[in-house]
Amino acid sequence: MLFTRTLDCLLKSRKTVTALHYSARNFAVTLSKMSEIEKKFVLPKRLEGAKRVVEYIQLALEHKPLNLGQGFPDFPPPKYVTDALSQVANGDNFMIHQYTRGFGHPRIVAALSKLYSKLLGREIKGQTEILTTLGAYEALFSTITGHVDVGDEVIIIEPFFDCYEPMVKYAGGVPRFIPLRMKSGGSKVCTSADWVLDKDELENLFNAKTKAIILNTPNNPLGKVFTEKELNQIADLCKKWNVLCISDEVYEWIVYEPNRHIRIATLPGMWERTITIGSAGKTFSVTGWKLGWAIGPENLMVNLQMIHQNSVYTGVTPIQEAVAIAFETELQRLGQDECYFVSISRELLSKRDYMAKFLQDVGMKPIIPEGRLLYDSRLVSSGSEKDKYKDYRFTKWMTKNVGLQGIPPTAFYSTPNKHLAENLVRYCFIKKDENLQGAAEILRKWKSNKN
Amino acid sequence: MSKSLIYFPRLQGAEKNMWKEYAQLAEEYKPVNLGLGFPDFSPPKFITDALSEVLKSNNPYLHQYAKPNGHVRLVNVLAKLYSKLLLREIDPDTEILATLGASEALFCAVSGLVDQGDEVIIIEPYFDVYVPLIKMAGGTPRFIALKPKPSTNNLSSSADWSFDVKELESLFNEKTKVIIVNTPNNPLGKVFDRSELTLIADLCKKWDVVCITDEVYEWMVFKPKEHIRMAGLPGMWERTVTVGSAGKTFCMTGWKVGWVYGPTRLLRSLQIVHQSAVFSGSTIEQEAVAVAFERELSLLGQNGSYFKKLEEGLRSKRDFMVKILLDTKMKPVIPDGGIFVIADWSQLESLVDLNSESDHNKDFRFTKWMVKNIGLQGIPPTVFYNENNKKIIENYVRFCFIKEEANLVKAQEALNRLKIL
Numbered sequence: 001m002l003f004t005r006t007l008d009c010l011l012k013s014r015k016t017v018t019a020l021h022y023s024a025r026n027f028a029v030t031l032s033k034m035s036e037i038e039k040k041f042v043l044p045k046r047l048e049g050a051k052r053v054v055e056y057i058q059l060a061l062e063h064k065p066l067n068l069g070q071g072f073p074d075f076p077p078p079k080y081v082t083d084a085l086s087q088v089a090n091g092d093n094f095m096i097h098q099y100t101r102g103f104g105h106p107r108i109v110a111a112l113s114k115l116y117s118k119l120l121g122r123e124i125k126g127q128t129e130i131l132t133t134l135g136a137y138e139a140l141f142s143t144i145t146g147h148v149d150v151g152d153e154v155i156i157i158e159p160f161f162d163c164y165e166p167m168v169k170y171a172g173g174v175p176r177f178i179p180l181r182m183k184s185g186g187s188k189v190c191t192s193a194d195w196v197l198d199k200d201e202l203e204n205l206f207n208a209k210t211k212a213i214i215l216n217t218p219n220n221p222l223g224k225v226f227t228e229k230e231l232n233q234i235a236d237l238c239k240k241w242n243v244l245c246i247s248d249e250v251y252e253w254i255v256y257e258p259n260r261h262i263r264i265a266t267l268p269g270m271w272e273r274t275i276t277i278g279s280a281g282k283t284f285s286v287t288g289w290k291l292g293w294a295i296g297p298e299n300l301m302v303n304l305q306m307i308h309q310n311s312v313y314t315g316v317t318p319i320q321e322a323v324a325i326a327f328e329t330e331l332q333r334l335g336q337d338e339c340y341f342v343s344i345s346r347e348l349l350s351k352r353d354y355m356a357k358f359l360q361d362v363g364m365k366p367i368i369p370e371g372r373l374l375y376d377s378r379l380v381s382s383g384s385e386k387d388k389y390k391d392y393r394f395t396k397w398m399t400k401n402v403g404l405q406g407i408p409p410t411a412f413y414s415t416p417n418k419h420l421a422e423n424l425v426r427y428c429f430i431k432k433d434e435n436l437q438g439a440a441e442i443l444r445k446w447k448s449n450k451n
Numbered sequence: 452m453s454k455s456l457i458y459f460p461r462l463q464g465a466e467k468n469m470w471k472e473y474a475q476l477a478e479e480y481k482p483v484n485l486g487l488g489f490p491d492f493s494p495p496k497f498i499t500d501a502l503s504e505v506l507k508s509n510n511p512y513l514h515q516y517a518k519p520n521g522h523v524r525l526v527n528v529l530a531k532l533y534s535k536l537l538l539r540e541i542d543p544d545t546e547i548l549a550t551l552g553a554s555e556a557l558f559c560a561v562s563g564l565v566d567q568g569d570e571v572i573i574i575e576p577y578f579d580v581y582v583p584l585i586k587m588a589g590g591t592p593r594f595i596a597l598k599p600k601p602s603t604n605n606l607s608s609s610a611d612w613s614f615d616v617k618e619l620e621s622l623f624n625e626k627t628k629v630i631i632v633n634t635p636n637n638p639l640g641k642v643f644d645r646s647e648l649t650l651i652a653d654l655c656k657k658w659d660v661v662c663i664t665d666e667v668y669e670w671m672v673f674k675p676k677e678h679i680r681m682a683g684l685p686g687m688w689e690r691t692v693t694v695g696s697a698g699k700t701f702c703m704t705g706w707k708v709g710w711v712y713g714p715t716r717l718l719r720s721l722q723i724v725h726q727s728a729v730f731s732g733s734t735i736e737q738e739a740v741a742v743a744f745e746r747e748l749s750l751l752g753q754n755g756s757y758f759k760k761l762e763e764g765l766r767s768k769r770d771f772m773v774k775i776l777l778d779t780k781m782k783p784v785i786p787d788g789g790i791f792v793i794a795d796w797s798q799l800e801s802l803v804d805l806n807s808e809s810d811h812n813k814d815f816r817f818t819k820w821m822v823k824n825i826g827l828q829g830i831p832p833t834v835f836y837n838e839n840n841k842k843i844i845e846n847y848v849r850f851c852f853i854k855e856e857a858n859l860v861k862a863q864e865a866l867n868r869l870k871i872l
Contacts, residue, residue, distance in 0.1 A: 037690055040628075040659055043720050044566035044588070047727070057518065072515040082506055082514065085735075089502045094493035097703040134551045134707070134729050141728045166727050288515045288734030290551065309468065310583040313554040316733060317705030318502075 046170050056407060059396065065405040066438050068427040071220070072287040075432045078340055080329060081284045085322035096318050103305055104132035104293070105320035111327035112278075116295055118334070120266055120276075128298040131305055132315050136250045136279035136292030138308070141167055143246050143275050143294055144212075146303030148173035152211035157197065159412035159421060161220045161248065176205050177414040180224065191368040192224035199233065206237050212244040213237075215264060218251040221409055221426045223369020225259045228267075235267045244300070245270065250279035250292070253341040255371040256349050265296075272297050275304070280323045284340070285430070289319050348429070351436060355429045358440035362447040364425075390422040398425075404442045469579075469815075469834050476822050483861045485850040486828040488637065488790055492855045494703040495757055501742040505735050513735050520722050521549030521710070522737035528744040529695075529710055535751070537683045545715040548722055549732050553667045553696035553709035556721075558584060558728070560663045560692050560711055561629070563720035565590040569628035574614060576835035576844065578637050578665065590629075593622050596840040597639060599784070607795075608785045609641040616650060623658045630655065632681060633665040635672060638793050638832050638849040640786020642676045645684075652684045661717065662687065667696035667709075670758045672788040673766045682713065689714045692721065697740045699790075702761075702853070708732065708740045765790065765852075768859060772852040775863040779870060781848075790853040793832055797846045802872040813845045821848070827865035 060067050067074075076082070088096055100106075104126070113126035124130065133139040140163065148154055150172030156164050158179040168175045180195040215234060217226040226234075238245050247264050255261045265274040275296035281287035294304055333339045352369065359366045385393035391408035399405045406425040410418040429436060470487075477484055484491075493499070505513060520526070521543075530543035541547065550556040557580065565571055567589035573581050575596040585592045597612040632651060634643040643651075655662050664681045672678040682691040692713035698704035711721055750756040769785075772792050776783040782795040796817060803824070808816035814831035822828050829848040833841040852859065 037659065037661075038716050041564060041661060041717060041720070043723065044563070046566075046589075047563070047720065047723050070516065074511060074515075076509075076511040077514050086503060086506045089499055089506065095491070096705065097494050097499070098489045098491075098705045099487065100705060134555075134733075135731075137730045138551075138728060163727070163730070170727050286514045288513065288517055288731075290729070290731070290733045307587075310580060310587060311555065311558040311728060312551055312707070313580070314552075314705075314707065316551075316707045316736065319733065319736075 046172060047166075048169070056395075056405070059399055060405055063399050063403075063405075065399045065403045066435060066442060067405045068429070068431065068435075068439055069405040069407050071428045071430070072281075073285045073430045074435055077285040081286060081322070081326045084325040085318065087325070088318045088321045096321055098317065099314050100317040100320065102309055102314045103127075104130055105315065105317055105324070108132060108291075108320045108324035108327065111324045111331065112293055112295070114331055115327060115334075116276075120263060120271070120295075122271065124295060125298070129295060129301060131294045131301055131308060132320060133292045133294060133308060134312050134315055135281060135290040136248070136277050137163065137290075138312060139277045139292045139294040139304075140164070140246070140248065142304040142307040142311070143277065144168055144173070144214075145171045146307045147244055147246075147300070148211055151209065153207070153209045154211060155202075155205050155213040155243075156414075157213075157215065157219075158414060158417055159219070159221055159409055160214070161216060162411050164214050165414070173211065174209075175414070176210075177417060178202055178205055179413065179417045179420055180219075180222065181420070189368060190365065192219070192222045192370050193227075195222055195224055195367070197230065197233075202233070203237060206241045206243065208241075210241055210243050212246050214246045214248065216248040217264075218249075218255060218261065218369075218371030220251070221407070221412055222367065223371050225255055225261060225370040228262050231262055231264050231267060235264060235270050238273055239269050243273070245274040247274055247276045249276055250282040251371055252278065253283055254345055254348060256345060256352065256369075259370040261371070273300075275300055280319075280326075284323065284326055285344070289316075289323070291315065291319050291323055351429045351431070351433070354433075354436055355427065355439075358436075358443060359427075361440075362443045367424075389418055391425060395425055402442060402446050404439055404446075469831070473818075473828065473830065476819065477828055480822050480826070482822045482826045482828040483858060483865050484828045485852065485854065485858075485862055486830050488851045488853070489698075489704040490702045490853045490855075491858055492702070494701050495743075497746060497757070498701050498703065498739060498743045501739040502735070505738045505742070513738055515734065517549075517731045517734040517737055519726055519731045520544070521547060521732065522734055522741065524741035525549050525708075525737040525744070526710075528741050528748060529712070532744060532748050533712055535748075537680060537688070539688065541712060542715070546718055547710060547712045548718055548725055549737055550709045550711060550725060551729050551732050552698060552707035553665070553694050554580070554707075555725070555729060556694040556696075556709040556711040557581070557663070557665065559721040559724040560694060561585055561590075562588050562728075563724045564629055564661055564663070564692070564717065566628070568626065570624070570626045571628060572619075572622050572630040572660075573837075574630075574632060574636075575837065575840055576636065576638055576832060577631070578633055579834050581631055582837075591626075592837070593627075594837045594840065595619050595622055596836065596843055597636075597641065598843060605782075606785060607782060609636070609639045609787050610644070612639055612641055612784070613647065619650070620654065623654050623660065625658075627658055627660050629661050629663055631663045631665065634681075635666075635668040635678070635786075635788030637668070637789055638791045638830070638835055639784065640789040640791055640793075642672050642678060642787040645679055648679055648681055648684060652681065652687050655690055656686055660690070662691045664691060664693045666693055667699040668789040669695065670700050670761055671765055671790060673762065673769060673786075676787045678788065690717075692717055697743075701740070701743055701757075706733075706736050706740070708736050768852045768854070768856075771859055772850060772862075775859075775866055776850075778863075779866045784847075791849050791851050793844070793847045793849050795846050796848055799869060799872075800846070802869065812841060814848060818848055825865045825868040827862055 109126040113124045117124045144167040148171035152173045154168045154173045183194045280291035356366045385396040389410045395408045406427045409421040409424045409426045526543040526547045530541045534541045561584040565588040569590045571585045571590045600611045669678050694711050697708035773783045776794045780798045805816045808819045812833045818831045829850045832844045832849045
């Protein structure tokens with residue numbers, strides 16, 4: 001096995017070596033052959049630019065900071081949701097452990113159909129207008145790969161959830177970026193509503209090659225909840241240029257009053273050109289369950305079905321059954337105080353405000369999100385790391401030296417626009433109170449040590 | 452929206468799905484269903500118990516995102532298991548990728564390794580998803596059919612089916628990127644032997660080709676045959692990616708936990724596809740599957756081993772299935788592995804009204820007739836061959852026998868109706 005490790009080291013240094021024969025246990029190989037394999041099996045062209053920011057996961061494992069980085073809760077999901085899965089796992093129906101309907105397990109399709117018919121103000125046909133997927137991530141993948149072809153342009157609003165760009169490139173499409181920009185002359189306390197699209201800039205991006213626009217509302221990482229006026233502007237352009245709207249609404253239930261989540265598919269003329277994506281992981285705080293869905297008109301959904309069928313084929317049966325049970329529970333109390341969709345926003349509102357305060361206390365300038373889980377804060381200093389962008393250096397330095405992890409938001413911007421986010425850091429606050437208090441402590445100590 | 456009604460070139464060949472049609476037939480006629488390849492009984496208790504235990508855990512992170520390339524506990528035990536089986540030390544961080552089912556593993560393998568214009572050799576009969584996967588990646592499939600050698604006695608075995616060596620050699624050229632080998636094979640049940648795999652391996656080495664081996668039925672190889680892993684052959688570790696499935700291994704096809712292992716330099720590409728398409732797998736399920744594998748690792752080769760019980764139980768089901776087919780004058784091809792058997796129904800052709808159905812291929816017509824007239828569903832195996840070679844298999848039907856005894860007996864009753872025609 002020593003030979004294997006030596007081999008790996010040699011290949012990494014990419015030295016040309018004379019053919020070396022060696023044998024270890026059952027096999028004999030030549031080094032020259034190995035480097036041939038590497039040359040021939042480089043990443044297929046469509047995967048270039050597909051790498052995501054996963055190095056922070058490794059960083060967290062190594063340094064064990066208080067982690068406000070990745071967007072998921074550090075407390076258990078609601079008990080009735082995990083109970084549903086226990087019930088399913090132990091139930092009499094053992095066929096629940098086998099393949100289910102490829103485009104969506106019937107029970108959850110029925111529940112989603114009921115719910116979204118209400119929310120979208122139209123009768124949704126479960127069989128043809130809903131596709132359940134392995135996470136909203138796969139819904140995005142199936143939508144983009146199913147609709148974007150080589151040379152198609154896809155408009156992406158920045159900051160964007162960082163998988164949009166690689167997915168568009170994977171499909172052979174060309175991403176065209178437009179950043180949300182902070183309105184000048186805003187109030188002292190900045191909110192995500194202060195970040196807006198420039199009307200002319202947006203209009204100029206649409207052309208005959210534009211296939212789709214990806215809308216994320218509430219937005220990750222900013223927390224912006226697009227207003228009806230803003231959505232109408234986008235809708236009008238979609239209609240004018242015959243463009244598909246891919247609406248990533250995974251945070252639809254995390255919207256802080258008095259803001260309201262508006263579904264672009266409900267705007268006039270938009271149902272027929274919108275695919276709306278949702279997530280059980282975000283809805284029920286079970287990001288590890290990997291269940292999502294896409295909803296849209298039959299003729300558009302067919303493309304997603306084809307990709308889905310030929311990539312993952314089916315979803316996870318027991319998970320879909322359990323989430324169906326959870327949805328059935330919520331449908332009965334929709335809009336009421338006990339409804340999880342209502343209570344989660346209330347719970348998070350106080351966490352949002354708590355975090356806003358302790359960030360301000362240490363001299364950072366939070367952008368108060370109207371929805372969602374995360375923050376950006378203006379940085380007060382940079383770190384001493386070697387990365388190109390300041391926010392990377394800052395966040396890495398913070399992890400290693402202060403023991404608090406955030407995410408560098410330039411990851412959510414295209415290269416020309418990264419300067420807009422270099423002085424920002426993203427923190428997630430869907431965390432236990434004690435961890436938020438711990439974060440506050442860490443930052444206060446850091447500030448007093450600096451003084 | 453006229454733009455979206457156009458099917459892109461990439462998606463051609465990915466549309467029509469026989470499975471949907473047969474699922475609808477099953478809905479309507481409610482036959483004894485030996486069509487689809489999944490068990491109709493409960494997975495082993497130790498694994499549903501493992502899931503329950505995991506759900507009772509206080510660890511909230513089990514319900515949140517898993518490490519993208521695979522939940523740590525799972526990749527560690529898989530590395531241990533396959534290190535043992537392949538006699539090499541496998542790195543859980545870089546040489547294993549846990550996926551959302553073997554389906555996704557196959558998708559990552561093909562998408563990660565095949566580029567525009569590459570040729571991919573497929574051995575027929577092939578699991579029908581291979582072709583759309585190759586086309587989606589911009590590759591060109593090249594086919595070689597397994598054909599039956601004339602058998603010396605009445606009993607035909609999957610070992611009698613093989614590929615012509617010269618024909619295989621002629622398929623390899625500079626454009627060949629990948630060859631896909633499915634062993635044990637669906638639907639034939641063929642377990643490729645060492646000499647066959649070595650022939651393929653030699654060609655891979657000669658032409659610098661990577662082998663994707665689909666080994667989802669690796670634990671379903673009937674004694675005295677043994678499953679041979681391509682990755683373990685001389686010089687093949689560095690050019691093989693191997694796909695495995697918890698769904699097939701533990702009889703729980705609905706859980707969608709799979710994996711692929713191989714050398715770091717090849718796995719890197721698969722990891723990127725995985726991160727682009729689904730990002731990470733399901734955490735609790737990976738944890739439960741890890742617990743199950745830890746149990747099996749400790750019992751490997753011993754009497755308490757589930758893998759052992761699985762082989763024994765499945766072998767007796769196979770024997771029963773072969774017997775009831777022989778009783779009807781069908782000629783089954785005795786599978787050496789897997790969960791399917793194909794049977795030649797030529798002797799019965801005169802007894803059934805094939806004209807009652809309108810499909811182009813005879814096996815489609817036979818299987819539909821069977822559903823409607825004797826209440827038994829099987830799958831038409833021409834779907835596993837490309838157009839030019841469908842003739843080889845037109846007189847066959849595929850049955851799945853990983854079914855509980857009561858249903859196999861019902862299948863026998865349905866087949867007996869053929870005797871009185």
